[in-house]
Amino acid sequence: MGEGVEWGLHCCMNLAMLGPAMAVPTVRLAGFHELPVAYLNKQMQALARAGIVTSVPGRGGGFKLARDPSKITLMDVVVAIEGTESAFRCTEIRARGPAGSWGTVHAACTIDAAMRQADVAWRRALAEQTLADIVAAAQRRYPAMRDRVTAWFTTAAV
Amino acid sequence: MGEGVEWGLHCCMNLAMLGPAMAVPTVRLAGFHELPVAYLNKQMQALARAGIVTSVPGRGGGFKLARDPSKITLMDVVVAIEGTESAFRCTEIRARGPAGSWGTVHAACTIDAAMRQADVAWRRALAEQTLADIVAAAQRRYPAMRDRVTAWFTTAAV
């Protein structure tokens, strides 16, 4: 799984804490975690295309969450950045070789079905957790987090 | 996810249908699905190292399942070939940047916990299914499968 997923999740988490009022440019989002600016921008574009964040162009622009954090699941973010394909991809090797002419290919591959079942379980687990849940959990452990984050992001750049 | 996982699963499935008596060389396993011989051999070595199959050297040798198919889970095969690392890897980007000095790092990352939870669900789904289950399911759809597979593998090479 790509590293950009982690970045996107953390950035979305920060945007969720900041609220939908202010737009944060990529430079600041990257600076908060010391990430490569241009590459993070690429991930943010993916999030924008998926409709998770909205981009505000021009001076004073940036990114902000497109909808309430309780309406954004981890699944949404992962799919937006990593793509919709499942980890396991059945290439139907049954069709190649001697067994290809046996007629067994006309129905679903048993192995593919099993792997797909596991993939569904994974997706379901991700879809059950929203950004709001994550923020709430973090807030429960570090009550001062939101204040410190908002303080840093609203402060003028160093 | 690597393509070798699919190959390894199908090969294990074939070995399960053939029974533990005969050892099948890589050439035949590859020929059944028209796969690159040497590269499949690499995957089989991984399965051997993991103790899923046992290798028989010398003429007439090959690979055979190390234990009963009901004792081999899909999880075992996937881990043997793909490795034990989970898809998502937390690099602790919280520690970098200004938030690194806030002391929030001393506890687990909330995002990592959520992703890990999904990963556990995936692994659990894979661990619940054994090779015997897969073979039984396939057999249920194509009752003649085992016979045809054994027939092909026991027949002298073309």
Add this chain to the structure above:
DNA sequence: GCGAACCTACTCGGATATGGGATGTCCGAGTTCTCGTGG
């Protein structure tokens, strides 16, 4: 003082290089079967 036009700086957006890991290939060590030979 007020408004408008211009200009600058800043932002996103997509097109463009680069490196590491999966993919693919090769040859050597070791074992087993086979064939020939002698008793």
Add this chain to the structure above:
DNA sequence: CCACGAGAACTCGGACATCCCATATCCGAGTAGGTTCGC
């Protein structure tokens, strides 16, 4: 006919190339805000 030994062929096992995608970077189009000029 049987035992035995040398040979050959076949197998796994790991070391060696190659290709593709994730990573990383850059520059251009476009916009908001600040500035200046005119009234």
